Amino acid sequence: MEIDLSVSWLGLSMASPLFNASGVMCRHADELDRLAASCAGAVITKSCTLEPRAGNPEPRYAALPFGSINSMGLPNEGFRYYLDYARRYDYGRGKPLFVSVSGMSADETLTILGELARLDLPCLPEVNLSCPNVPGKPQTGYDFAASAALLDAIVRIYPKTFGVKLPPYFDPVHFDMMADVLRAYPTLGFVTCINSIGNALVVDVERELALIRPKDGLGGLGGSYVLPTALANVREFARRLPDRHVVGCGGVTSGAEAFMHILCGATVVQIGTCLYEEGPGAFERIAAELSALMRSKGYRTLDAFRGRLGTP
Template sequence: DLSVSWLGVNMENPLYNASGVMCRSREELDAVAASAAGALITKSCTLLPREGNPEPRYAKAPHGSINSMGLPNAGYQYYLDYAKAYDHQGGKPLFVSVSGMSLEDNLEMLAAFRDADLPCLVELNLSCPNLPGKPQIGYDFEASSHVLSEVVKVYHKPFGVKLPPYFDPVHFAEMASVLNSFPSLKYVTCINSVGNGLVIDLDSESVVIKPKGGLGGIGGDYVLPTALANVREFYRLLDDKHVIGCGGVKSGREAFMHILAGATAVQVGTCLYEEGAACFARIRDELAALMQQKGYATLADFRGKLKTM
């Protein structure tokens, strides 16, 4: 039994797409909905539609991926319309990612989602690394606290945030303390890509993506240990909030590790981009086989039960 129920969301299995991958258009969202994924989430949206950064802006790398998409999206109204038309009763859970270019934009979008009163959870993105001149809010604890205090004034339903990766125990503790002061913040998704890495092609002696001189967010195998550390530390430090794992999941093994570290559900980014929606059935079946081999009947039997020495 791979099912998980959290915040009123009932998932047949814990896997879904990482926001950004296969979720910009209705057609892509429908493809995730039609797959073996346990849920789906939309591309981070902005107030107005955006073309995003110049191409090439995603590249496969030897152990993962690099991207600097620049928030190409159809504008929040498109995803709001998708959510309004969505069969919430019969379909799998739908999440909406919101990533405004300013606090004011975020508040306007959240007010619209609030007014629509739909049974879907918001994932507020505090961690887009790819907008030239725009620092990741999640790396500024004071700014994060300010954004969240304004957000909860207009948005009263349970919601979550997508966090960037942290690399220092002091930062885990500081961010956890900020997040713990917001009771309606019910979950965090860890992690966004490891920002502003550089992949170099040795043969051509060149960068592999065009924006920002080749810098971009790193995903895939490169980021698994960082993702697991972030899931583990926020699982330990947050009061009564769920942690959604994201980073380096390409088989049942990494999905199991995220859940062992404390993840309630697990998102798939780079692997979904490279393999397509068929990855969900494969990873689900691998996770089920691994659990059977280890003698676990449910996710709760091992969630968070990482052993330490």
């Protein structure tokens, strides 16, 4: 049985549902080019700010037995760098480009989106409401009124389709509250669930030190540690926003986890920690494992099982 991993969504076509999570292998043009040349179905840039940022001091990333902890602090080359990349990107190769936007203030975010709107390129922005690793900068996604105010301003300045990257939520009431905010904006086409679980602390017992330096050792938790939380967020937002797309992100290390995200309702799936550790070859491996799993279950297409998670 021939397996079809293709996805059509938001007017875009992807040969595979897998692509990178913003922040991994996407800060520089050569990294983005490597992603575009890989088996990834799309490419997303590093979250950009108005001006270039070096990010937080090292060490700011540590691999863990079941994932990672990081406090990168939005290191990026500034929005002009990524918009220049978007201008020269080869859209004809059939891999959509997403530009991640994470201004240090609402005004910065609006300035970047206003410039992107004026360029009228075929890329789509993913507005990051959820970076947990910049000292003194709270996650917008945990302030529902602030999120609504920012989205009100975005749709006035950016008339085309866009998406948002959300922090993890842990209570059904908060799923409801954020879904109520998001459904008010018809041009909001997708939500990405989830960013890392913020402000975790990992301790090196031998050295009696935190593993990373920024924020006194607090950082975002990623990898397999966050898979159950990510799946819950994917399913709950897919349920509450049936006319929007959910991008699953968190804990994907094999085809099985990609299958889980799609079973919970994800349209496509981003890969972060695994990509950081393994490199772009992860896309080919995970796609092959996903195909094999689908074949064993008798599913030829992703639509055959998307959103069909049951309960015993």
